[in-house]
Amino acid sequence: MSYAFEAEGLVKRYGKTTALAGVDLAARTGTVLGVLGPNGAGKTTAVRILATLLRPDEGRAAVGGLDVVKHAAEVRGLIGLTGQYASVDEDLTGTQNLVLIGRLLNLRTADAKARAAELLADFDLVEAAGRPAKTYSGGMRRRLDLAASLVGRPDVIYLDEPTTGLDPAKRDDIWHVVRTLVADGATVLLTTQYLEEADALADEISVIDHGRVIAHGTPASLKSVVGGQTILVRPADHDRLSDAAAVLAAVSGHQPESPSRGVVTVPVDGDTAFTEVVKRLDVLGISVTELSLRLPSLDEVFFSLTGRHTGTEEAA
Amino acid sequence: MTLIAERTVPARAGHRPFGLARHSLALARRSLIKTVRTPEQLLDVTLQPVIFVVLFVYLLGGAVAGSTHDYLQQLLPAIMVQTTVFGGMATGVNLNTDIGKGVFDRFRSLPIGRSAPLIGSVLGDLIRYVVAVVSLLLFGTLMGFRVETGLLPALAACLLVILFAFCLSWAFVLVGMLARQPGAVQGIGFLALFPLTFGTSMIAPAETLPSWLRSWVEVNPVTHVMNAARGLMVGGPVAGPVLWTLLWSALIVAVFAPLAVRAYRRRA
Known part of the structure; x- marks a missing residue:
């Protein structure tokens, strides 16, 4: 069984706060792993470790068999990252943003421009291509951000809550993109707060809470646990x-x-x-x-799995 | 859709040489575009120094130099240094603002040199020094400033001033990496820059200063840069000040650039 990425026993502490307390995550090549959890569960921390932006205090993670700490540079050549907030440059136009990424990925200028045009067309941003990103709507920014993470045709794509705050129609667009990416052979890690989203896209789901994986399985098996x-x-x-x-x-x-x-x-x-x-x-x-x-809401999932609601923290 | 499968564009560019230089230049271009989009960011290197020149020349010129023209001849090269040195602070402030934004996460997740985003910012902000020097020369000329040496020495003076500011801006990059907020970068910057730029012979001849202050003025690297600029533009000793300026520039960049890159890595 070949894993596109795998993480074992990830631990990350910030002072007295433990963001991750031993997390295992893995996805086979060409599948979607949904990481489901409430705010502050540790989803983003896990993604940042897998994206080489953070070093784990303990545990190890690998992408394409390459350790994310020891071979960070090579790993960066395999991944695309779309954060919770749109990580595009507001002062640059859509085209300039994508061409910049292409240039940083060693594409020649002409190729970088061609790739940018291709992605702008795919993401329905052709008309806005020449405008600074700060004039974009929230949905357009997300699409540009997603496009930016795909410039290098990454093997592994991390989508950190890509639909949070989007209206349903925009959300469907993103879902469609995720399905297309996977059909094209990419492996996706998708974090979300919505069981519905994980159910719609993921082959397997890891539910995390307080820095631990509290359940893992296919959407069907998970739903049977939480009562359909x-x-x-x-x-x-x-x-x-x-x-x-x-x-x-x-x-x-x-x-x-x-x-x-x-x-x-x-x-x-x-x-x-x-x-x-x-x-x-x-x-x-x-x-x-x-x-x-x-489908049950995240809160109901958590109630079934942990016996408490997501909002109730034992120590805030 | 042509997200991954279709290969009209090379799937992945192969390894190409001079990566750090190319990536830094691509990022410098980004800084440049941002500056052009928000020209109000250039106020500190255009209008502000002009106000300083007008104030100093007409307030102090008569008292210090006997005539406003003689004073302007001495002041303008020094103000060029002050302005460009202050101008570097914006690099630190902008980086401090930028680093909290997602776009720096993106840069960090790309297979590029860790120092490329910093080098790019510093290079892109060179435009600020060029704008400062050009606008001061234009305005100074309107007020009656005249180069007394020649075109080439004057050009050399401009380049030397820009070089020093470029090297010193790495110190601001370091502060930008260490400070928690943009406001703190500015606070620390002003704290360091006032003694560095005003503790010189810029406003009044060093001979008129109390001895403790004169000792500071004599060791202050900015004094050397100002003397070099004066020497090259209106005459006076050149070799010594220029040599000191080059030495200080090299020392400053050798110390602060590695520290800044290290601080950036830690913060990442």
């Missing part, structure tokens, strides 16, 4: 909330929760639960203003 999907019902008539809750309890066999006013939710396992709920609501004449079937 969740049905949410918001009755039009508040008084029928308890009736709706009874329906959910009967169908799922679990006790429904009411996470916010006027709404009941319950985790469901089977594929038929949703239609069953719809039928029973209809029979009872309960009209609804909202009815949805969704």
